[in-house]
Amino acid sequence: MERTTRYSKKRADILAAIRGTDCHPSAEWVYQTLKPNHPDLSLGTVYRNLVFFQERGDIRSVGVIKGQERFDGITTPHSHFICRHCGAVMDLSRTELASRIDRDVSEQYGLMVEHHELTFHGLCPTCIHNQKHEEDVLS
Amino acid sequence: MERTTRYSKKRADILAAIRGTDCHPSAEWVYQTLKPNHPDLSLGTVYRNLVFFQERGDIRSVGVIKGQERFDGITTPHSHFICRHCGAVMDLSRTELASRIDRDVSEQYGLMVEHHELTFHGLCPTCIHNQKHEEDVLS
């Protein structure tokens, strides 16, 4: 009945890779990043561990961006900004929303709200710059 | 240079189908819904028109839920609730967030915020009920 979890260097390194970056990586990014140190790493293993860590609450999905699911090693409440051009994901501190918003919505609509996601969309500083440059070229 | 848009009953019906439901449909849903009246409709046409309507701002993506992208025919600001069990998407009126939040975040972080998304996650009334029933059965 009990499922015991066993130690594996690969598993540990996958989690460490996600926690050690703020880029909100995809499965592919984790795979490519660990490949040098784990030449025999398999993408399937990465995917299986992403599921494993999500179920344990160690990581969270940030959603699917440009076709790839992205993950976050930080599980405390915060918001995100996603650049519509390059797909970059940035953390924003959550100062705007009261923590009671989940409870309020639950009561108002008769739902069981477990958490919420506040995501901003637009252009990141880099893409703002590049877009301006592109306009100059075109004009 | 100008690209002219031509009238097509299928295109019109695809948009009407999305606007005529509050289920935030997937491509597959649109396809199955229109199939009776358009026996020769192709999934490719649905996908192409979804892109077309998004570019024109007629519809918006709600994100990828359980592997399928979902769309919203309502483009005025509002929030969503997504049931983690059945994937249902519900509209919530946006009363919580001031409209200036986008500008505030833009200034604070040096980004170009174009819009934001506030999404609640949890269990919908139906799944709350079914989950209770399931617990009864298991106990």
Place this chain on the structure above:
DNA sequence: ATGACTGCAAAGACTTTGCATCTTT
């Protein structure tokens, strides 16, 4: 030894796209 974890490759699910055909203007 047992059961968990992994590599590999095949399979799956969803979406995109090339090309010939049909349609709107």
Place this chain on the structure above:
DNA sequence: AAAGATGCAAAGTCTTTGCAGTCAT
């Protein structure tokens, strides 16, 4: 007639999964 829109099917991308072998306990 010209250019757009569609059907069909192939291809593409990302993710999941079956199975045999490996590894931690």
